[in-house]
Structures are given as C-alpha cells and as structure tokens.
Amino acid sequence: MIPPKPVRRLVLGPAVPLLTLLFLVSVPLWIIPVAFLGTVVPGRWRGLRVLWFTMVFLVVESLMVLWLFVLWVGSGFGYKLQDERWQARHYRAMRWYLDLIVGAGRHTFHAGIDIDLAHADLDATEGTPILVFSRHAGPGDSFLLVHGLLRAGYRPRIVLKETMQWAPAADIGLNRLPAYFVKRGAPRGTGTRAVRTLAAGLGGGDALVLFPEGRNFTPQRRLHSISRLEELGRHDEAEEAREMRYVLTPRAGGALAALEGAPDADVVFVAHSGLEDLSSVVDIWHGIPIDADVHALAWRVPREDIPRVREAQDAWLQWWWRRLDAWLVETGGEEAVPDAVVEAVAASDVEPPPV
Numbered sequence: 001m002i003p004p005k006p007v008r009r010l011v012l013g014p015a016v017p018l019l020t021l022l023f024l025v026s027v028p029l030w031i032i033p034v035a036f037l038g039t040v041v042p043g044r045w046r047g048l049r050v051l052w053f054t055m056v057f058l059v060v061e062s063l064m065v066l067w068l069f070v071l072w073v074g075s076g077f078g079y080k081l082q083d084e085r086w087q088a089r090h091y092r093a094m095r096w097y098l099d100l101i102v103g104a105g106r107h108t109f110h111a112g113i114d115i116d117l118a119h120a121d122l123d124a125t126e127g128t129p130i131l132v133f134s135r136h137a138g139p140g141d142s143f144l145l146v147h148g149l150l151r152a153g154y155r156p157r158i159v160l161k162e163t164m165q166w167a168p169a170a171d172i173g174l175n176r177l178p179a180y181f182v183k184r185g186a187p188r189g190t191g192t193r194a195v196r197t198l199a200a201g202l203g204g205g206d207a208l209v210l211f212p213e214g215r216n217f218t219p220q221r222r223l224h225s226i227s228r229l230e231e232l233g234r235h236d237e238a239e240e241a242r243e244m245r246y247v248l249t250p251r252a253g254g255a256l257a258a259l260e261g262a263p264d265a266d267v268v269f270v271a272h273s274g275l276e277d278l279s280s281v282v283d284i285w286h287g288i289p290i291d292a293d294v295h296a297l298a299w300r301v302p303r304e305d306i307p308r309v310r311e312a313q314d315a316w317l318q319w320w321w322r323r324l325d326a327w328l329v330e331t332g333g334e335e336a337v338p339d340a341v342v343e344a345v346a347a348s349d350v351e352p353p354p355v
Contacts, residue, residue: 002165013168016065020058027055049108056104064097064169068176081176090176091155097169098147105140121300122268124153127204130300131258132156133317134270135247135324136211137218141272144296145209154207157198159191159254178206192257199261208258208265212250212317222248240318246273246328250321252314259306259313266303271324272296273331297327 003012030051071093072078075086122130134145142160149156158174162181165171174181178201180194199208215221222241225248229238241249259267274294301320307313 002162008165008168008171012166013065013069013172016058016168017062020062023055023058027051053104053108056108057101060097060100060104061167061169064093065172067093068169068172087155087177090173091150094173094177095147095150097173098143098150102144102147122149122152122154122298124155124205124207129202129204129206129262129265130154130208130268131199131255131262131265132207132209132268132270133212133250133255133320134209135272135328136213136216137246137272138216138274142209142211144272144294145270148296149207149209153205155205157202157206157208159195159198159208159210192253195254196257196261199258199265202262202265207268208262210254210258212252212255212321213248214251214254215248217246217248225249244322244325247321247325250317252317255317256310256313260310264303267301267306268298269301269320269324270296270298271327273328295331299323 002008031048068090071086071089072081075081075083080086081090132145132149134141136142142158146156146158157178159180159182160174162183164174165181178198180191180198182191195208195210202208222245226238226241229235229241229249237249258265272295299320307316
C-alpha cells in the first residue's frame, strides 16, 4: 500500500534529510559493533562497507530531495516543470544522482560494473528513439541500466512498480518526467495503454525502458511459472519456459504495446549477470558483490528488422529471450546448468522468425 501523494511529499520527503542527520550523528555508536560483526561474518569488513555505503546513499538521497525542491521552486512552484528546459535539468539531476550511487557501490565493494552499451552502438545524438527490453534479475539492475542510458545521452522513460514511490528521490523525480508506476490491482489493460502512450511520445534521443518478465528472476519463480503453465494445460509453453534456464518467459503485452506506440524506434535487448542470486535480504547480505563483477551486454535491432505483424512480434520476442538466455549460459558456463538444457538453448543460434 502506497501512501497518498500529500503524505509522501509532506512526510516521507522531509523525513529523509532528518533521518540522514540522525544517522550521521549516531555513526560513532555504530562503528564498534559493526566492526566486531565484520570479524565473525564472511567477507572483508563487510559490515563497515555496508555502513559506509548506507551513509553515502542517505546523504545523496537527501541532497537529491533538496535539489528537486529547488527545481520545483525555480520552475515557478511547479508551473514550468513540463517545459523542455526544466525536463533537461531533471535528467541532469538524475544522472548526477546515479553517478554518485553507482560510483559509491563500485568503489565501496570493489565491484567491477561493466554495462556494455557501446556493443549496441547506442548514441543519443543520432536522433533515433529506442525501446529497451531488459532481463530483470537482482536488486539495482534498473539503476545500472538507466545510469548507462543517461551516460550515453538518452532521456529514459521508465516503467516500474509503484512500490518504488517509497523512495522520495525516485518518487518526486520520476513523477515529473515521462514514467509510469505499475499499480497493483489496476484494471486489466491499464498498464499496456500507459506503455503505448509513453512510447507514442518518444522523440530523438528518448529511450523507453521495459522489463518484459514483469518481475525479478529467481529459480523459484521460474519453476513456479513452469508449473502454472502445466496446470493450465499450456504444455508447449511450459516446455519452452523449461528450456530457458536463467530468464522468465517474457510477458509480451507491454513490449508489443511499446512496438505499436513507437513504430519508428529501434529495439535494444539487454542481458546482465552478477545480480541474479540476490533475491532476499539474507542473499543480499551474503552476496554483496565484493571484489566481484557485474556484466551486461546489449544488442540493437534496427526497426526495419522487426516484424510488423503482432503474432510475428510475439514469436520474435520469445526468440530474443532465448538468445539472452544463451548468453547467460555462456557467461555462467555449461557446468552452471544442472539439467540438460544446453542443446535446447544452443538453438538460439538459429535465424530469428521471418519479418
């Protein structure tokens, strides 16, 4: 349940700077017990690293909330927020925010974060809008993807869960930009209509970000989705889902709505590895990527290579998801796949469905 907007603005927003101040004042009280904890849990000074990153995050979050307030006042108390100049200032603020958060994560945990968007020849200055369809697995993947797009010069439009509005910086900033928060229990079709509208407004240098799986990948969710398909008698679809080891079967509705809304946009598919094992609080604590690597790779498909018929687009999307899974199998190694799916995944090397 998300509090109403007035509560979020008048309570949650001001609470972040106050919480940050209290946290900074109490840091000396935390250091000794956290340092002791670091001697009895695995990882080199894991507790102190988490404490430091938490402090940096709260400070950056507070500064972002204050800067968004300044932008609101400067825009005539919100009157000019939709003007292109003020939209650009909000995108610059978003990039500054993510530069600091991602940079702090990289240096604090000595994590190698490699988001290879150059492989897809992404350059916002060329003026072609893009639709970004990404795998969804692990905390922070949306932050890393949006950060990579901002660094490439794009203005991302994001579709994300309404629970993200608990975070004041994301709530305030994204509600001023083209974005859509997926509401739980919304009438059927609400989300696809919103995605179509977002896509229809794309211009040169804009990017619409979607996670077609609809939720974070976990092995348990993969098995549950396969069982559900079997219960519904959709055995062929269950078999296809079973052959993909590291992804969930994509829900085509949002992606097809985006293709319909932006007929002139290219499509970029993104796969990443290194975050998928962090699906709970305990996993995150034990699996923080200390001295580890997070890799991502993108593939760009020109609009002329995308099917025009809806049924063909669905098959094309499924084919591409098998290809993302093939890259993940290759990245993780065949020994990481406990069941006999390597041959099935290798079928991703065949040609895609005809346009």
